[in-house]
Amino acid sequence: MTAPPPHPPDNSPPPQQTYPPPARVLPKKAYTQWTTRVVASLIDWAPIWVITLIPFVGLLVAGDVECLDSIYGSGDSYCSTAVSDFWTSVQFIAVLPGAVYFFWNFCYRQGRTGQSIGKSVMKFQVVSEKTWQPIGFWMSLVRQIAHYVDQLLCYVGYLWPLWDKKRQTLADKMVGTACVPLDAHPPPWFPPLP
DSSP states (O other): OOOOOOOOOOSSOOOOOOOOOOOOOOOGGGSOOHHHHHHHHHHHHHHHHHHHHHHHHHHHHHTOHHHHHHHHSOOOSOOOOHHHHHHHHHHHHHHHHHHHHHIIIIIIIHHHHSOOHHHHHHTEEEEETTTSSOOOHHHHHHHHHHHHHHHHHHHHHHHGGGTOTTOOOHHHHHHTEEEEETTOOOOTTOSOOO
8 A cells, every 4th residue: 555645835834723812810819809808898888887876876875775676676666755766867867978978989989990998998999800990980889789699698799709710709790890909900911802
C-alpha cells in the first residue's frame, strides 16, 4: 500500500480555533469583603433604627408596658392612654424623616456616587458590572427592593458574599452590581466590548 500523495502546500494560514471569551471576573480579593459591607450596613441603618426606637424607649421609660406590648408586641390588646397616644404620634411623625433619609442615602446619594454614608465611611462603592459606574437613583432603589430576596430563607442572600467569587449578594446578582473598594481600578477589559 502506498501513502496518499501529500497535499500541495498552499499559502493560507492554518484554521484558527475559536475560544470563548475570558470570563469577566476579577480575583475575589478585588471585591469588598463581607465584614466591611456589614459594618457599612450597620452605619447606614443606624439613623432609621434610632427613629424607630425613640417611641419604644419613651414607652419603656414611662412604664407603660401594657401599651408597649400592644404597639410592638402581639397587639392582642388595645391601649389608649395619653402616654401611648403621644409616643404613637411620635412614631408616626418619625416615619417621614426616616423615609426621606432612606431615599436620600440609599437611592439619591448611592445612585449618584456609588456610596451611601456607610459605604463612604468604609471606603467602598457599588458599581454596575457592565459600566463600572454608579447605577443611578432608580436602579439603586430597585437594588434596595431586591434585598428582600436576600432576606428570604433566613437571610442567606446576605451571607452569599462569603462564598461567591464576586462577593455579591443575591440582590447584587439580580441587578448586576458589585461592591468594590474606592481605590480599585476598572478591570483591563473596560471600556466594555461592543
